[in-house]
Amino acid sequence: MSIPRSILARVEPEARDLEVVQGTWPEGLTGEVFVSAPHPLTLGPPHSFFGRGMVYRLSLQPGTFGAAPGTFAWRHALIDSPSARLQDKRPDVFRTTMVGVHSPFGFTNAANTAPMPFGDRLLCTWDVGRPVEVDPVSLRFLGEVGHRSEWVEMIEHPVLPMITSTAHPVVDPDRNCLWTVNTYFGQLFVVRWDGEGPVRRWPVAGAVLPQSVHTITQTREWLVVGDCAFKVEPQVLAGGDRTVPNDPDEPVYLIRKDDLDAARPGDEVPCRVYRLAPEMNHYYARYDDRDGVVVLFEHTQNADIAMAQRAGDVDARGRPTDPRLAGLYGFAMTPTRTTVQRFDPESGELKEMAHLYTPDGHFHTRQLSAFDWSAEGWERPEAVHTVYHGFRPEAVVQRMIDLYRDRIDPALLELDESPSRLATHSWDGLDTLSEWEFALEDFPTSPIFVPKDPGGDGRSRHAGERPGGRVGWVVCPVLNDSGFRVEVFDAADVGAGPVATLASPRHTVPFVLHSCWMPRAVPAPDVERTRFADELDRVGALPDDLASAVREVAAELG
Numbered sequence: 172m173s174i175p176r177s178i179l180a181r182v183e184p185e186a187r188d189l190e191v192v193q194g195t196w197p198e199g200l201t202g203e204v205f206v207s208a209p210h211p212l213t214l215g216p217p218h219s220f221f222g223r224g225m226v227y228r229l230s231l232q233p234g235t236f237g238a239a240p241g242t243f244a245w246r247h248a249l250i251d252s253p254s255a256r257l258q259d260k261r262p263d264v265f266r267t268t269m270v271g272v273h274s275p276f277g278f279t280n281a282a283n284t285a286p287m288p289f290g291d292r293l294l295c296t297w298d299v300g301r302p303v304e305v306d307p308v309s310l311r312f313l314g315e316v317g318h319r320s321e322w323v324e325m326i327e328h329p330v331l332p333m334i335t336s337t338a339h340p341v342v343d344p345d346r347n348c349l350w351t352v353n354t355y356f357g358q359l360f361v362v363r364w365d366g367e368g369p370v371r372r373w374p375v376a377g378a379v380l381p382q383s384v385h386t387i388t389q390t391r392e393w394l395v396v397g398d399c400a401f402k403v404e405p406q407v408l409a410g411g412d413r414t415v416p417n418d419p420d421e422p423v424y425l426i427r428k429d430d431l432d433a434a435r436p437g438d439e440v441p442c443r444v445y446r447l448a449p450e451m452n453h454y455y456a457r458y459d460d461r462d463g464v465v466v467l468f469e470h471t472q473n474a475d476i477a478m479a480q481r482a483g484d485v486d487a488r489g490r491p492t493d494p495r496l497a498g499l500y501g502f503a504m505t506p507t508r509t510t511v512q513r514f515d516p517e518s519g520e521l522k523e524m525a526h527l528y529t530p531d532g533h534f535h536t537r538q539l540s541a542f543d544w545s546a547e548g549w550e551r552p553e554a555v556h557t558v559y560h561g562f563r564p565e566a567v568v569q570r571m572i573d574l575y576r577d578r579i580d581p582a583l584l585e586l587d588e589s590p591s592r593l594a595t596h597s598w599d600g601l602d603t604l605s606e607w608e609f610a611l612e613d614f615p616t617s618p619i620f621v622p623k624d625p626g627g628d629g630r631s632r633h634a635g636e637r638p639g640g641r642v643g644w645v646v647c648p649v650l651n652d653s654g655f656r657v658e659v660f661d662a663a664d665v666g667a668g669p670v671a672t673l674a675s676p677r678h679t680v681p682f683v684l685h686s687c688w689m690p691r692a693v694p695a696p697d698v699e700r701t702r703f704a705d706e707l708d709r710v711g712a713l714p715d716d717l718a719s720a721v722r723e724v725a726a727e728l729g
């Protein structure tokens with residue numbers, strides 16, 4: 172038993188003042204860390220991914236945001252969006268499925284997957300909804316990005332739209348805009364938002380995603396969108412079982428930003444098409460594309476996060492699964508693979524530049540990695556800091572093995588259970604520069620890179636004294652049944668172990684997803700935002716009692 176059982180515990184989150192329990196808090200480690208999560212009281216089953224969105228904030232300056240002197244404020248809030256408020260008012264009409272939460276109002280926007288800075292503004296995202304803006308100080312809901320009518324809805328629901336997008340948009344430092352996507356039965360649209368007003372949307376000619384999109388990435392001249400390994404088969408919507416594994420290879424589309432700049436919204440834009448294997452979920456391009464479009468792909472080979480444990484399952488060692496892990500997503504069945512690919516949009520050539528794979532399972536089952544997300548850091552990234560969860564037989568169920576049996580070397584399922592690791596790899600060559608091994612009972616989550624001395628002369632506020640990901644710290648939240656910790660590593664030498672650890676007595680934190688860093692938390696600007704009250708043109712399709720609930724929520728939100 173190595174995965175913390177507190178990971179899916181339905182407990183009320185707690186505000187805590189975390190103390191330094193090991194090491195010394197580094198001089199110059201500043202800013203705010205945000206972590207997205209499904210609210211523990213709404214965790215699965217059937218799937219851990221679809222609880223109501225909440226956000227935690229950890230302040231890296233002691234004694235701020237109400238924390239006692241010398242301690243660090245760990246705060247949180249439920250994102251009180253229209254989706255969450257309607258669930259509060261009428262929990263009886265919501266139904267959680269393997270692909271989200273449905274109701275007569277429509278499909279909820281959980282906004283529980285990734286926090287992302289847009290300058291000093293904070294967005295919380297997920298794959299089946301618009302980005303949601305949250306105030307970085309109060310953590311209260313401010314609005315969804317763009318009016319419902321500016322996006323393509325999968326199905327026209329009365330109030331809560333089902334909008335397939337991505338949890339990982341990008342901010343274009345040259346245009347100061349957000350790029351994201353919208354799909355309609357696989358047809359890809361690129362979406363641009365300038366921080367206020369409508370979103371603009373362009374269909375991409377011939378670009379069809381057979382599964383889903385979890386990421387968009389960019390270079391100076393290009394946007395890159397690949398199909399992602401989260402398969403939704405129609406019968407799963409009605410409670411049926413998966414019948415086929417994820418696609419083993421994926422289309423990848425390159426769209427030139429100049430073509431988008433020149434096209435009117437709604438006009439088709441062209442793309443370059445490539446195919447890449449094995450399957451993937453997260454990928455990140457180097458912004459500098461003078462030497463081709465270079466993208467680091469974190470493949471999710473033989474992992475199926477769309478599947479989850481349930482009662483009656485048997486794990487990879489033939490043991491009945493623990494009911495406390497019901498709803499846990501499917502971990503990888505084979506070791507992790509990472510590649511760096513170079514696309515040449517002129518010749519159409521695709522060349523693999525680097526490849527990382529450890530057949531002994533040393534690097535196995537990955538979280539979202541940490542990078543220097545400053546514009547300067549992306550120009551020429553140096554390092555990627557990755558958390559690996561290790562091979563966890565109790566997080567792999569036989570139903571999943573059966574589905575992937577033809578693809579998996581059976582010997583890889585006999586690997587020893589292994590602990591989590593934090594490793595720093597060079598961005599270009601994927602060399603392992605440094606690594607740290609956690610205890611088997613530790614469950615580290617998405618690490619966060621914090622630059623040293625951000626915002627100095629001549630730099631953006633997010634950039635440190637030497638951008639690229641090696642000079643600064645890697646902050647890593649760690650879940651454990653004996654207590655939640657936040658460990659801080661020197662980004663130049665994670666293998667030396669944590670230089671400082673924060674914790675609070677008898678405090679566990681359940682499942683969290685992605686995280687980010689911002690140099691400061693200031694109140695959100697007063698700008699024009701989408702109002703829920705302006706999206707009620709179909710409320711008449713609802714029974715009177717449900718329509719009343721909608722109008723109450725609209726009035727509450729103003």
Ligand SMILES: [Fe+2]
Binds near residue numbers: 285338385539
């Ligand atoms: Fe993600």
